Amino acid sequence: MPHVISIDIGSTYTKGAVFGWQEGDKAFRLAARAVVPTTVNYLPDGYRQVMASLEELCRRSGEPFSETEASFADIPVYFSSSAKGGLNIAALGIVPALTLKAAKLTALSAGGRIDRVYAYKLTRRDVAALEANPPDIILLAGGTEGGNEVYVRHNGKMLSKSSVLAQRSVLVYAGNSVMAEEIEEMFAAKGFEVHIADNIMPEVDRTDTVKAREIIRSIFLDRIVKGRGLDTVVKEIGHNPNPTPYAVLRLVEAIYLKRPEMGEFMLIDMGGATTDVYSCCQPVKSIENVMFRGLPEPEVKRTVEGDLGMRVSALSTFKAAPYLAEIPGMAEFVEKVDRDTSHIGVSETEKSYDLALAGACSGEALRRHAGKLRRVFTAVGEAFVQEGKDLREIRTVIGSGGFLSRLHNFQIPDILKRGNTADNFLLVPERFRYARDKDYIFPLLGNLADNYPLLAVQTALDGLEYSENETVIPGVENIGRSSSRSGASCSCRDV
Amino acid sequence: MSTENVSGPTIVLGVIGSDCHAVGNAILYRVFSEAGFNVVNLGVMVSQDEYIDAAIETNAKAILVSSLYGQGELDCEGLRERCIERGIDDILLYVGGNLVIGKVDYAQTEAKFKKMGYDRVFTPESDLNEVIKLLYADIKERFGE
Ligand code: B12
Numbered sequence: 261m262p263h264v265i266s267i268d269i270g271s272t273y274t275k276g277a278v279f280g281w282q283e284g285d286k287a288f289r290l291a292a293r294a295v296v297p298t299t300v301n302y303l304p305d306g307y308r309q310v311m312a313s314l315e316e317l318c319r320r321s322g323e324p325f326s327e328t329e330a331s332f333a334d335i336p337v338y339f340s341s342s343a344k345g346g347l348n349i350a351a352l353g354i355v356p357a358l359t360l361k362a363a364k365l366t367a368l369s370a371g372g373r374i375d376r377v378y379a380y381k382l383t384r385r386d387v388a389a390l391e392a393n394p395p396d397i398i399l400l401a402g403g404t405e406g407g408n409e410v411y412v413r414h415n416g417k418m419l420s421k422s423s424v425l426a427q428r429s430v431l432v433y434a435g436n437s438v439m440a441e442e443i444e445e446m447f448a449a450k451g452f453e454v455h456i457a458d459n460i461m462p463e464v465d466r467t468d469t470v471k472a473r474e475i476i477r478s479i480f481l482d483r484i485v486k487g488r489g490l491d492t493v494v495k496e497i498g499h500n501p502n503p504t505p506y507a508v509l510r511l512v513e514a515i516y517l518k519r520p521e522m523g524e525f526m527l528i529d530m531g532g533a534t535t536d537v538y539s540c541c542q543p544v545k546s547i548e549n550v551m552f553r554g555l556p557e558p559e560v561k562r563t564v565e566g567d568l569g570m571r572v573s574a575l576s577t578f579k580a581a582p583y584l585a586e587i588p589g590m591a592e593f594v595e596k597v598d599r600d601t602s603h604i605g606v607s608e609t610e611k612s613y614d615l616a617l618a619g620a621c622s623g624e625a626l627r628r629h630a631g632k633l634r635r636v637f638t639a640v641g642e643a644f645v646q647e648g649k650d651l652r653e654i655r656t657v658i659g660s661g662g663f664l665s666r667l668h669n670f671q672i673p674d675i676l677k678r679g680n681t682a683d684n685f686l687l688v689p690e691r692f693r694y695a696r697d698k699d700y701i702f703p704l705l706g707n708l709a710d711n712y713p714l715l716a717v718q719t720a721l722d723g724l725e726y727s728e729n730e731t732v733i734p735g736v737e738n739i740g741r742s743s744s745r746s747g748a749s750c751s752c753r754d755v
Numbered sequence: 756m757s758t759e760n761v762s763g764p765t766i767v768l769g770v771i772g773s774d775c776h777a778v779g780n781a782i783l784y785r786v787f788s789e790a791g792f793n794v795v796n797l798g799v800m801v802s803q804d805e806y807i808d809a810a811i812e813t814n815a816k817a818i819l820v821s822s823l824y825g826q827g828e829l830d831c832e833g834l835r836e837r838c839i840e841r842g843i844d845d846i847l848l849y850v851g852g853n854l855v856i857g858k859v860d861y862a863q864t865e866a867k868f869k870k871m872g873y874d875r876v877f878t879p880e881s882d883l884n885e886v887i888k889l890l891y892a893d894i895k896e897r898f899g900e
Contacts, residue, residue, distance in 0.1 A: 354839055354840055355836040355839055355840055357833075357836060358836055358837075358840050359840060402840075403840060403841075403842060404840050404841050404842075406842070407840055407841040407842040408839060408840055408841065408842035408844065409842060410842075410844065436842075461840070464804065464837050464840060464841065551829070553832075553833065636828070636829055637856060638825060638826045638829065638856070643829075645829065
């Protein structure tokens with residue numbers, strides 16, 4: 261029986277699994293899995309510990325290896341590293357809803373994490389802040405093809421004169437290509453590392469993020485690998501790691517493409533520090549009287565909320581979800597886990613606090629991921645303007661990460677019910693089944709999604725445990741659909 | 756599209772969105788041409804990008820947007836942001852017509868459109884001679900011409 265190994269080096273734990281399969285199998289068989297605390301100072305130590313215990317487990321259970329697998333070291337290994345929750349990227353654009361938004365989408369879909377964003381012109385204060393705490397990557401965008409040059413030139417000058425790039429940041433330019441040479445010269449003259457990508461917003465209604473994402477990902481790999489000794493691991497097994505969020509994105513994408521019968525779905529991956537949301541759906545449903553505004557949304561979309569999480573980000577979650585303060589004792593609990601981020605809720609009360617915190621993280625992350633619908637009145641009656649992605653028809657929400665993997669039933673986040681007003685509506689799923697990634701295996705399968713897509717997808721789906729009941733988020737069902745149609749039919753009332 | 760070879764500043768004119776009210780547009784074209792402007796008239800049903808395309812190609816100093824059918828707010832929002840990304844941040848934006856449905860206080864409408872980045876906001880009753888004077892003055896102030 262052939263085997264494959266997947267390892268994920270997270271910020272707290274290094275996890276690994278051995279999968280086996282046979283000709284004709286639809287899914288992997290989990291042969292062994294192991295977890296050790298991540299050896300933060302020298303990552304290969306933790307990696308080797310996991311490999312050793314996987315080997316030991318396989319030996320003890322008498323795992324049947326195939327002829328080509330004479331020794332454990334012959335089994336192919338795929339691995340990922342989260343590099344402290346992803347590379348920090350500072351995104352620069354001109355207009356917040358246009359090139360800046362395109363820059364944010366690009367950074368997130370490359371597996372990065374948005375550190376700071378800047379619209380229009382950088383000020384000296386902005387530059388000082390960047391110098392004080394330089395991000396891994398500065399993504400500089402702005403201007404359509406043949407369009408604006410002024411902002412990018414200004415921002416390029418400010419950055420090339422600063423010490424940000426000398427310290428640690430790498431510049432990726434993905435703006436108006438007319439400025440590419442000038443920018444390249446500006447930075448190369450100082451000996452700074454600069455990469456030129458295609459313009460991520462060639463026209464106002466179109467984005468093109470492929471090249472920029474590729475560049476970001478290769479910088480990412482460079483950083484992860486050079487980081488804390490991983491280059492020795494790379495040398496041993498002969499290929500690079502994936503950034504963990506990128507691996508999960510690939511798996512989610514593969515499920516969406518290979519298993520259309522799943523329908524539209526989303527995944528919430530909640531950790532101690534961040535909450536990642538992935539959605540797979542048609543971004544705009546063709547509905548009469550709904551006009552779409554802004555940048556086109558990707559069909560497979562990832563967002564990362566760096567201020568929402570169960571432990572390291574407990575305090576900022578508490579601030580982002582003001583209703584948590586209404587729960588007696590919640591403030592004290594948040595303080596406690598903030599002081600001791602390894603604290604695990606034991607008593608029933610503490611468990612209920614954790615549940616509330618999880619609801620806030622996922623609810624608030626979902627709210628930020630989802631689009632909005634705004635009611636407007638026109639000469640021909642009522643109509644709606646949509647910005648962002650319409651998630652209403654999503655019927656499955658997958659929960660992953662340490663906490664959600666163990667949670668059997670999803671709590672309706674209060675925050676979502678409170679989001680709607682008479683004329684503004686959140687485009688969140690109307691009703692859905694919650695499915696937990698019960699073995700918390702998505703990140704490990706993500707590493708295998710490129711080379712074994714069908715097996716990885718089926719294994720991921722087999723590992724889902726669906727809740728019995730549907731979760732319903734009331735208030736958004738028919739808005740912009742039937743009601744708008746009736747509005748359109750009495751169109752002549754104004755003339 | 757019609758352009759005439761006059762020496763005055765170039766302006767772009769048109770009725771925005773899917774609005775097809777053509778009479779006012781014809782009047783505006785005549786009045787502004789006679790006042791010495793080089794008017795690039797795009798006619799009715801003009802998209803935001805068509806205004807900007809024309810303005811870039813002709814190095815126009817101002818875009819005059821008309822909206823008569825009541826969807827002005829929806830059609831006009833975002834035009835300034837598009838101008839910025841496409842490199843004409845400092846172009847003057849004028850807007851006029853029946854900008855909103857029903858009787859809404861002018862000051863309120865003006866504030867709304869100014870917030871959207873329009874430099875001046877007019878009603879159907881605005882005196883076009885006044886508008887011409889303002890436009891010359893605004894162009895002089897912004898571009899020194
Ligand atoms: C004729 C007319 C039509 C004709 C248009 C024929 C044509 N191709 O031109 C037809 C029948 C097609 C039509 C259709 C509709 N119409 Co009609 N129409 C009119 C009507 C009766 C006259 C318009 C006109 O020509 N006025 C004369 C010109 C000279 O004035 P003006 O257009 O206002 O332009 C001047 C000023 O506004 C100003 N101005 C305009 N733009 C700008 C810009 C700047 C920068 C400045 C400084 C000044 C400025 O200067 C212009 C010149 O003096 C008006 C009512 C009215 N009395 O205004 C309704 C009216 C404009 N229509 C109206 C409506 C609702 C419609 C329809 C939506 C009806 C429907 N339900 O289908 C459709 C829309 C179709 C479309 N896609 O555009 C409403 C608009 C409601 C609102 N805005 O609050 C009006 C006001 C009628 C009403 N009282 O309800 N319409």
